[in-house]
Amino acid sequence: MAPRTRGATDPGGQRQLLSAGDVARTVARMAHQIIEKTTLGSASAPRVVLLGVPSRGAPLAQRLATRMAEFSGIEVPTGAVDVTLYRDDLRRKPTMPLHETVVPDDGIDDALVVLVDDVLYSGRTVRAALDALRDLGRPRAVQLAVLVDRGHRELPIRADYVGKNVPTATDEGVDVLLSELDGEDGVLLVRRGEAR
Numbered sequence: 001m002a003p004r005t006r007g008a009t010d011p012g013g014q015r016q017l018l019s020a021g022d023v024a025r026t027v028a029r030m031a032h033q034i035i036e037k038t039t040l041g042s043a044s045a046p047r048v049v050l051l052g053v054p055s056r057g058a059p060l061a062q063r064l065a066t067r068m069a070e071f072s073g074i075e076v077p078t079g080a081v082d083v084t085l086y087r088d089d090l091r092r093k094p095t096m097p098l099h100e101t102v103v104p105d106d107g108i109d110d111a112l113v114v115l116v117d118d119v120l121y122s123g124r125t126v127r128a129a130l131d132a133l134r135d136l137g138r139p140r141a142v143q144l145a146v147l148v149d150r151g152h153r154e155l156p157i158r159a160d161y162v163g164k165n166v167p168t169a170t171d172e173g174v175d176v177l178l179s180e181l182d183g184e185d186g187v188l189l190v191r192r193g194e195a196r
């Protein structure tokens, strides 16, 4: 892929919001924030579990856990929660492939679950994730970490940890690229051509 300049819009209508280095720094900052807010490592800290929402929330959760282990010395269990069957638009969309749900060995009962996703938009994916969690156990509390909050919420949902707030128009999209799935890291603002 051609190199991109942050902030510049290319002829295809794409603008780089975060470079690979920015993504790494943002993930590191979020890891510090999660350690601080969950009081990880303190005597009274709850058991913290990171659960990523596929596709890109899952590798993001792994990256956060890696950083948190580096910064705190504590290994935080991670997993993934597939929300596909809990979506409220399931019947409106073409058939969607299922992703794996992976629950850490000790489960999520009484744990502080941090849901991790790449983009927060309408909030409907997070609502579906909360429904999916109900079938996995009863966490003590649930928090939300997103790499990008692009606004336009349709439900009363907010994130506890936000890598970057990006004001967007409804005919724009935010594409998060992660090397695990996309071969490179970055965040792009793209023109989708139609408002949803």
Ligand SMILES: O=P(O)(O)OC[C@H]1O[C@H](OP(=O)(O)OP(=O)(O)O)[C@H](O)[C@@H]1O
Pocket (backbone or CB within 6 Å): 053, 054, 055, 056, 057, 117, 118, 119, 120, 121, 122, 123, 124, 125, 126
């Ligand atoms: O707040 P929302 O309006 O629900 O949008 C956010 C969701 O949209 C994207 O997922 P998408 O459904 O495109 O699937 P993907 O993760 O496989 O790209 C993104 O990864 C979030 O999960």
Ligand SMILES: O=c1cc[nH]c(=O)[nH]1
Pocket (backbone or CB within 6 Å): 119, 121, 150, 172, 173, 174, 175, 176
């Ligand atoms: O722009 C958007 C909206 C929802 N989900 C994304 O990944 N990007």
